[in-house]
Amino acid sequence: MVMYATSGLLVKLSCNDFWEDGHVSDYTPTPPVKPVIAAGAAKRANASIMGMLLAMFSTVAIVVTIVWLNPQQKAESYRTPIDVAAIASHAAGTAGFTPVAPALPDGWYANYARWNPPGSDGVSFWDVGYVTSANTFIALRQSATANPTWTSDQAQNAPVTGNRTIDGRVWELRDKPKGDRSLVLVSGTTTIVLTGAADFKEFDVLATAAGRLVDAAPASPAASISTTKGSTS
Template structure:
């Protein structure tokens, strides 16, 4: 038997009309893509990335604190702070599942960093640890005669914790110590005659 000769390959021939339609589809797709990109660029151009100052609000912390005082059962602190500081929220949080109700204010410092202030008369160790992001106690920081417990860890925000009578105040954020000192001094000044609990013992120098 003789081997059969290979069947010659037949190249498909696209009709001129079909080729024209195919090219039109590709061109249409590219035009649509370019149009979408152009629209996105225009939107981005008209809406530039907001600067830090955009997030600054003119919250009247003292007014919100005054309104919350009757519900809170204590006077929520609303410290006087230097020029350049602002609050982007201030609110009273009723008791949750943990039974802790607290005053909560978010401060933007003059250096565009953030510190949250939380104050409660029903705080417990679990709540305090949670608000301090479960960071370990690393020492004390003395601010205007008050001893604040310092809690921090290598990666994460730092916290200062003060127990003054029945009141617990927690400051948490990524700001420098000098900004923490400003807010801490302002907060304790408003506590009036409350005596801070000085039972904390330093475990390291927190300069």
């Protein structure tokens, strides 16, 4: 605020006053002009937003409907089928015995099957991985050249804790408080080791099927040759 004395009068000027042609003039600032959207433009803008929202909701509804009508496919829909019997038949000539390829109930499947040549321990073996109907895993390994070290390795060095009779055959049980369990069967010239985290009832299914095949398996070529040599000497 500025004060002036003129003609004996005290004139007070505020910040909003200014001189114009020698006189004091009141200045009122012009308020800012707000943009005004025409009614038609506003209607079109609202229609565009509503259209986008409707399109989004429609897309979500379609996706939800598809998922609801087509539940998630099971893992077996995508897995590659493993013909265990064919691989076992092919490996028999190299193995010197007929590797077991048990037929198992619905819901079971193999996710690999292979013949492993001798390693540093000199043991070659048949190796199949089975996923049970409860979606747990059991590995089946069979060898005609097994030794105690190999057997212990396949059982993850678990101690012997007892025996389990399955379908008339006595399997050696090896397990730890925390870890997988193993069943070991020595039948004829081969040793079978089953190892996994499955329940006993699932082990029983695989042990029964594998044990019956071992009993029914023909003598290995090596055993036949050895018997022939012994009879002619």
